Amino acid sequence: xxxxxxxxxxxxxxxxxxxxxxxxxxxxxxxxxxxxxxxxxxxxxxxxxxxxxxxxxxxxxxxxxxxxxxxxxxxxxxxxxxxxxxxxxxxxxxxxxxxxxxxxxxxxxxxxxxxxxxxxxxxxxxxxxxxxxxxxxxxxxxxxxxxxxxxxxxxxxxxxxxxxxxxxxxxxxxxxxxxxxxxxxxxxxxxxxxxxxxxxxxxxxxxxxxxxxxxxxxxxxxxxxxxxxxxxxxxxxxxxxxxxxxxxxxxxxxxxxxxxxxxxxxxxxx
Numbered sequence: 001x002x003x004x005x006x007x008x009x010x011x012x013x014x015x016x017x018x019x020x021x022x023x024x025x026x027x028x029x030x031x032x033x034x035x036x037x038x039x040x041x042x043x044x045x046x047x048x049x050x051x052x053x054x055x056x057x058x059x060x061x062x063x064x065x066x067x068x069x070x071x072x073x074x075x076x077x078x079x080x081x082x083x084x085x086x087x088x089x090x091x092x093x094x095x096x097x098x099x100x101x102x103x104x105x106x107x108x109x110x111x112x113x114x115x116x117x118x119x120x121x122x123x124x125x126x127x128x129x130x131x132x133x134x135x136x137x138x139x140x141x142x143x144x145x146x147x148x149x150x151x152x153x154x155x156x157x158x159x160x161x162x163x164x165x166x167x168x169x170x171x172x173x174x175x176x177x178x179x180x181x182x183x184x185x186x187x188x189x190x191x192x193x194x195x196x197x198x199x200x201x202x203x204x205x206x207x208x209x210x211x212x213x214x215x216x217x218x219x220x221x222x223x224x225x226x227x228x229x230x231x232x233x234x235x236x237x238x239x240x241x242x243x244x245x246x247x248x249x250x251x252x253x254x255x256x257x258x259x260x261x262x263x264x265x266x267x268x269x270x
Contacts, residue, residue, distance in 0.1 A: 051120030059146035062109035063157035064092035071135035082225020088138035093160025106130035111258030143226025155233040167241035168207035187230040198264035
């Protein structure tokens, strides 16, 4: 689809990067006269931090909201999703021990945001908290987020398959479907390939229960259908898998996911 919409800005946190150089070594001892103040060498300044994404705008969409289950009327309301109408949102899934998808996606998205901001990007998140007292936003608002000025949108989720031995990640991209996603299908697929490569290089396995090559194409997701910028949805893994759950519930595992996604965005935009 080509219709523009206002940029949904729910939270914007800017973090400046900096780097430090090694101190200048002491000058060797000398019997030469002491320099006058006017001829004292100026200490070298630290090199400017690398900001390859300066001027870029990235929308991050942390899937679901922790409190969705507490607002059934709101999240079950039907909204446009690109040719059809679907519920505003869902509760998301969780590990067998109860660690929620909403909490995982929020934690990973915050890490990704910090990494991208350090590279100079302006980051917009589609929700500003992870709270039992909040719900949404709806999939149509998520889908339109970034349509007025963003370069890219990444929707971060996790799956909840009960298939035997279902584990691994996959990246969902929209099809070439007029009048909704024909304008972003090719660019979104290119982004999906970059995300897939980054996660694979970080040591994550392709999903065993979707496709087999870590990619999926879906036309039923409002988050993808209503976007006018390159967009993918990544399912980081299966939360019902003990293997994936151990990674998702550890700080080091979430850091690995985030580092891979930062590398993917940088690779695509940089």
